[in-house]
Amino acid sequence: MTMFMSRAPVVSSRFDDWPQAVKSILGFWFFYLLTVVARAFLGHDPLTVLENKALTISAGVVLTFAIYGAIKLLAGGAGLRRQALVAGISSFVAAGALAGFLITADRYQDKPHDEFQYVSKEGFQVTEVGDQTRIERPNAPPLVVSYPHATDLPAYEQFRIAADAMVVWLFFFVAWSAYYLATEAQAQVLTAQRRAAEAETAAQAAQLQALRYQINPHFLFNTLNSLSSLVMTGRTDRAEAMLLALSTFFRTSLSLDPGANVTLAEEIDLQRLYLDIEKARFPDRLHVEIEVPQELEQARLPALLLQPIVENAIKYGVSKSRKAVVLRIEARHLDDHRMVLEISNRLKNGGREELPAATHEGTGLGLANVCQRLDTRFGSRASCRFGAMTSGGFKVAITMPVETNA
Secondary structure: OOOOOOOOOOOOOOOOOHHHHHHHHHHHHHHHHHHHHHHHHHHHOHHHHHHHHHHHHHHHHHHHOOOOHHHHHHOOOOOOHHHHHHHHHHHHHHHHHHHHHHHHHHHHHHOOOOOOEEOOOOOOOEEEEEEEEEEOOEEEEEEEEOOOOOOOOOOHHHHHHHHHHHHHHHHHHHHHHHHHHHHHHHHHHHHHHHHHHHHHHHHHHHHHHHHHHOOHHHHHHHHHHHHHHHOOOOOOHHHHHHHHHHHHHHHHHHOOOOOOEEEEEHHHHHHHHHHHHHHHOOOOEEEEEEEEHHHHHOOOEEEEOHHHHHHHHHHHHHOOHHHHHHHEEEEEEEOOOEEEEEEEEEEEEOOOOOOOOOOOOOOHHHHHHHHHHHHHHHHHEEEEEEOOOOOOOEEEEEEEEOOOOO
């Protein structure tokens, strides 16, 4: 019996961002608290002011959490427009609830005992203390006026007071909602960018991994066939050399990290191993020329960058031609801290025969992979050109910056 095990999918909660929401809510109201504290200590009774505002802040914090809950429950996972609509309606309701709460709580709150004295236009001495106003009148006893609680006023007056307070708190709740939605939108954009980057990285890694383990079946079959022929004809020394080159090539290429950068000298050495094997297969048809200046040997480039081009040069150039073919790898230093790598094949004795050596067919990744890796590594600083040469044959020219640091 075969058993299959699968991992349960991870279910994301609507309230995954609650830590960020808590921080923003407490941060907004803490800032408001700082302004309240600064205002309270300008008077003579700061403790009463702070006690009254503590009730306001507590109610405001609860209502802000309610707005957050409404956004998540009614518009969680929806678009920004719907979230903004829910946030606006919730802010309006919360502002009205806070205004009504403060009118109701006015009866149970003490008035600050700050004393204000001034002379009215009529010449009366006016003293305000708490919820009482004392007016000193000439030749008359002082007149003491006590302010009623908000709940003792007519309904229309209560509505006007509540509307004024509601406007103030509406702006506060809307400001928090706008901040929260902006941070959430930014988080969604960053998440999308991260996922896109991860997807691109995974795709590139898979592509590089495919390149790393890409073993042309025809190449392997033909190499083994050549080995068999050498052994059967008694040329064991050449067979042994070819087998050693084959094992060294596979060991080196499979152990190399294709996502890393290597020096040009290391890349050329790997291509020499590959070409030594191919020269054993085509001793009369394949001629190799490699010219790399010493000052460019330490220039760094993506590993295995040249492998698909050289493979195509053999498959479409040498193996399909009955004449001797020269495969040339040349590096040249340009004046603007760049270098050009040229891989070309041509008939040794001249001729205009076309050798489509660098097409992206056959290897699966081929030249398209080379160009993509160049663009990923160097961007617009690199270029990849290819095509038939006027003198016959085919050439791939890769231009890239000369970088010697790892």
